[in-house]
Amino acid sequence: MLLLNKFLSVVLIVLISFFISCGDNEEKKQAPLKDFKDPAVQLKEAKSLLGEDAQMTFLGNFDKNKNEELIAASEINTKDEWGIKFTSIKLNNEKPEKVFETKLLEGSLEDSRLEKLNLSSKDYELLYYHSGDFFMGSGGGEVFSYVIDFEEEEVYYAHLVADNKKISLYISDNISDDEVKQLFLNTYKRDFPAYVLVQEDVLYED
Numbered sequence: 001m002l003l004l005n006k007f008l009s010v011v012l013i014v015l016i017s018f019f020i021s022c023g024d025n026e027e028k029k030q031a032p033l034k035d036f037k038d039p040a041v042q043l044k045e046a047k048s049l050l051g052e053d054a055q056m057t058f059l060g061n062f063d064k065n066k067n068e069e070l071i072a073a074s075e076i077n078t079k080d081e082w083g084i085k086f087t088s089i090k091l092n093n094e095k096p097e098k099v100f101e102t103k104l105l106e107g108s109l110e111d112s113r114l115e116k117l118n119l120s121s122k123d124y125e126l127l128y129y130h131s132g133d134f135f136m137g138s139g140g141g142e143v144f145s146y147v148i149d150f151e152e153e154e155v156y157y158a159h160l161v162a163d164n165k166k167i168s169l170y171i172s173d174n175i176s177d178d179e180v181k182q183l184f185l186n187t188y189k190r191d192f193p194a195y196v197l198v199q200e201d202v203l204y205e206d
Contacts, residue, residue: 046072046087048096050098051074054087055075056072057070057072069099081104086146087099103155105144105155107144117183120179126149145159145187158184162192167192167195168198169195
């Protein structure tokens, strides 16, 4: 009986050593931790999830929990769709996960202004987009702006249309935050001081 107990003890020790060794080998086989601070790594992660349309990324705290998320800006240009999308991505070392994505929005990333936005009324970051003068033609044109709140899953929108009659500015009616509203109004007042605020969005006709 004593001999049997010794034998079982030896077998148990061998098995434990084997499993520990396997665990060590698995850890060695695991890929090194990704450096999400590196813009090249960020863009690679975004493209692996969203495809080659992903063109720009931003790393920041875009929710109330202060969890670091990746925001990807994509531009779609096909015969069926044209515009831009913004996607929040949860990062981990295995596979990125899509948290929220805007619908297809009018605009282009080319020559645009795109940056993280901090407001005193929010304890997390937002994203600000301004199309710049990309849409302005000799006879007029239009400019688009968006503030994207990924925590609330809301897109706040401003659209300026200039023609030979007047310059009209529309801001979306889902804006309840005065800071967002003033950001739009003041930005366009600086660039287009003669604008008229309108209650309905205006369709630009070239």
